[in-house]
Amino acid sequence: MESLSPNFFVNNITETIEFYKLLGFNTIMTVPEEGVDYIWAMMSNGNVNLMFQTFESLGNELPEVTRTDGGSLLLYIKLKGIRDFFETIKDKVTILKGLEKTFYGATEFSIKDINGYVLTFAEDE
Template sequence: MESLSPNIFVKDIRASIQFYQLLGFNLIASVPEEGDNFVWAMLMNGNVTFMLQTFESLGDALPEVNRTDGGSLLLYIKLKNIRDFFETVKDQITILHGLEKTFYGATEFSVKDINGYVLTFAEDE
């Protein structure tokens, strides 16, 4: 295996891209390549890559994919300089849990994206 790139389903890709840009992600690919009616997009920040896709683009394929917002998926993202990153984003997004040291030694905080997904950012300080 070489990599893992989660594909999360959203209702509004443009709004989702704008949210993730607040977290420092860059749009690196989309379908279509131009315009505002994206059905798929790939974002990247450092070595972290994930995809956004609309529910509508699935059509009737993969009925196993739940068509509701958010879900039981939590994206766990490791980074460096977590305290500086937290200070940069804390007033722009919904913080679920502020900075705290865990029993396993990581410093973490959790946020909720505009689609209901939970992201936990962590650093082994």
């Protein structure tokens, strides 16, 4: 295996792109390449790559793909400079759990993205 790039099903790619830009992600590729009616996008920040896709774009090929908002998934994203990152985004996102030191030594906080997915950011300080 060489990599893992989660592909999240969302209702609005354009809004999702704007949200993840707040978190420091850059748009790598979209389908279509230009416009606003995207059906797929890939974004990255450092070594973290995420893909976002509409249900409509895969509905006929993979009817087994279903979810409710947020699904039962939590992304655990490690980074450096967690305290500065938290201060940068805390007023722009929905904080589910504030900065705290865990029993296993990591400093973490959790947010909810605009599609209901939970993202936990962590740093081994």
